[in-house]
Amino acid sequence: MPRFSDNEKEVIRQRLLTEGERLFTTFGLKKVSIDEIIAATGIAKGSFYAFYPSKEHLFMDIAVSQQEKMWSEMVAFLQEHSDLSPRELVKQTVMFMLGQFSRYPLIQSIDGDTTDYLFRKLPKEVIEAHTKDDSAELLKLEQYGVHFTCDISVVTKILQMLAVNFFNLSQEEEKIRTEIINIMLDGILKEIVRENK
Known part of the structure; x- marks a missing residue:
């Protein structure tokens, strides 16, 4: 070596x-x-x-580094909008984060096919560590009065799937894509976020 x-x-x-x-x-x-x-x-x-050990590990390192930048942007957004109701705060935060993807083309390029490929090529513990990192960041929402109705690991997977769907809609007009994501997000948040602080 x-x-x-x-x-x-x-x-x-x-x-x-x-x-x-x-x-x-x-x-x-x-x-x-x-x-x-x-x-x-x-x-x-x-x-x-x-x-x-592999190009997939390098890819994951780059993606995680970019995601860490996005998480710090999320915290700043939460601080600025802490007066919103829990569901509205989560909705606006998710929409903000989806909008931030355009600043991170590597993350934006991750689609279902890339995700499947990474799941096949990377050790399970690498994928699980990434999910735990996402969960830890999403738990920060609780500091702003957000209470989830299900386990944070479920919330994390749901929001990861929403992001993948957002990327899959990239060929749609922005107006249509935003409307679809808004409808999906409204339905999801009614199920996973308690309305009262």
């Missing part, structure tokens, strides 16, 4: 993240090879494996 100084590790890691994001966003996860990633970053194949 190659040896790198701490500075070299950081430079290589940043190159992998930057070039990986560019390649995955442009061509899609399945069409990008490790050889293309190492050619774009100018590192040896052994060096790639010193950082990631």
Whole structure:
């Protein structure tokens, strides 16, 4: 295994993240090879494996990093809109987060096919850790008076599925897509969010 100084590790890691994001966003996860990633970053194949066991792990690292940025944006949104009723707060927060996806093309590119592929290629514990991270972030809604009627793991899966549906509607006019998501969200929130604080 190659040896790198701490500075070299950081430079290589940043190159992998930057070039990986560019390649995955442009061509899609399945069409990008490790050889293309190492050619774009100018590192040896052994060096790639010193950082990631697979391209899927790199993809997940990039997606999680972007999602962490989105979660911090969510907290700022919650602070600004804390006077809304619980259901309206969740609805407006979800709509805000869906709108933020346009700033994160890699996350926006994740569709049902990509999700299925990641489930097949990544170890179960990597997927479960990501879901736990999402659940922990969604629990922050409770600090703003939101109480869910079901377990947070169920809420997390429901909202993840809503996001996938949002991406699948990308070919629709924005007005139609927004109306569909609003209808779905209203129905979902009646079932999973208590109205009273």
